[in-house]
Amino acid sequence: MSRRFDIYAIGNALVDLEYAVNEDFLTQHGIEKGVMTLAEADAQATLLDALDANAPRLKQASGGSAANSIIAASAMGARSFYHCKVANDALGTLYRDDLLAAGVSTNLAEVRPEGVTGTCVVMVTPDTDRTMNTYLGITAEVSRAELDPEALQDSQWLYIEGYLCTSDSARDAVAHAHELAKQAGVKRALTFSDPAMVQYFLPQLKSLLADGVDLLFCNEDEARGFTGCDDLEEAMESLRQVADSGIITCGKSGAWAWTQTSAQILPACATTAVDTLGAGDSFAGAVLYGVSQGWTLENSARLAMQTAAEVVAQFGPRLSIERYRALRDAHQ
Template sequence: MATVDLFAIGNALIDQEFKVSNEFLTQQALQKGTMQLTDGETQAALYQQLQDSQSYKGQASGGSAANTTVAFSALGGTAFYGCRVGNDELGSIYLNGLNDAGIKTAKQSISEGVTGTCMVLISPDSERTMHTFLGITAELSAEQIDFEPLKTAKWIYIEGYLSTSDTARVAVKQARELAKQHGVKIALSLSDPAMVQYARSGLEELLDDGVDLLFCNEQEALMFTNTDNLDAAIEALKVNNQHIVITQGANGAMIIDPSKQFHVAGRQVEAVDTNGAGDAFAGAFLYAINAGLSLEAAAQLAILISSEVVAQFGPRLSVENYAKLFEQFKATQQECA
């Protein structure tokens, strides 16, 4: 298989998006801004209630690392995505969507079973709350992943949501070992406050002895380090991780490397849906540093891309929009030079 810049491993999920009221979240005992795992029967019951009383916004291929990989690829990188889908219509839709975005996948990703689905609930403040039935992706293992492209990749990207799966954590361990053998840099996202709260030991296993690049938001950073201020969290995260990116929503992001740290301002947009914003940020940031841009420029591009994701419904932009925004970004950089 051809060499790729980015090798990613993550869950494969079809998103069903709804605009919901705060009262609906309270009635369903859902914690706003987090992801909750469920079974198929419970999710089906929720889906029926959503259709009966809330506003349906559409279906989209999701999965955190997949969203990141789409952004990376659409900006001009080459990428492979290792995942597990069912041998069903949604599984075909999912893999075809990745291939249409220029991302390589493997036939061994397809297994007998049901493709995972996620109810993405967007409250009036644009925050996303997720109710996820993993389906067959809960059993993602090394058997579904073609590790050959990893040997010549520049980066491997791992989503923190894999922390809940015993078999996925084993696959990630194998991938990390292979990456180290072949000089591939490792990036990982903590993904969600719920993963820090309920799957902490799994996250620690995924992180192992640290990564070259760690993504998290401010809440995740504080929770993971058991600290109550960002400076203390940064010091704790620096112990094992080379570079750290802490996103702060509309306020921008903190960028930390071994010798310095700095803040990059956010970009103001009318927020509609935060689903996929952090994923897009990670994909754009990875693309930029892989292309040789500075950390500051990488953060600026990531903020531009992720803010546009927030300004629409759905976890991804169209492939054409990523490219258009990148051209806009390059023109701005030239004007400032």
């Protein structure tokens, strides 16, 4: 059956503001390195003032984990819809315009609610690790009211961002989306998003899985934290109880792509990393593109690994549309 969209994604809408910092800066400001920390409005404003006084702003663009994924998938040719919430402010306008320029359909209208659009301050240290401070702003209020049931049920895949587990209204929206997807035979995919979600919001994260998903994305730390298994193979076996298939990324060690009956360890692609921001997001976007076009999970993961290798070799979470398409063409 032909569907209007390949992927319908739900996620936090955040404008990414990226800076290069040293580890001393993180220590001075009491920021835990390598994870995402939720911040209040005043704390985010204070941090931005300190960053702008000490470091150049490298990038400013629409972001959020699922948004980066859906833009990558769209650039490769997937017909995509992004469900999110931004305010009727300048950053909200930037966000909506970025989605439309990337060819992504969205629920965002020209006139939007009053409030403040969320921001994600991304601090990249010399070891290429990224540390994020996120002020959710109005995206914390994303709810089932923003759902487009017709678009969702006319999609092949529903993709859910794990960061949504921190919001009551977002969890309710995800639960409703699960029901709509099941009614229409839409496949469901989920990413754990960040080790902090597993560490601090495990019960809420588990609720996003509902009765299970068709495809799960996580890294090795998230897999171990979610399952309580130190051994990665044991963690994979546990994850098979909640997902029909999945991919566990392991950085320089490659990735494990698994189904209910098989598992493969795929080698990483050679690269020189300068910034890991967005690598996992583009990885998921490339996989979603592949599986939505009928590719095998293995072939989709190989495209994703090459894509992620190029993302970490530059500053910023995304490649150009032309580069995404070139990578797709090279793997067809």
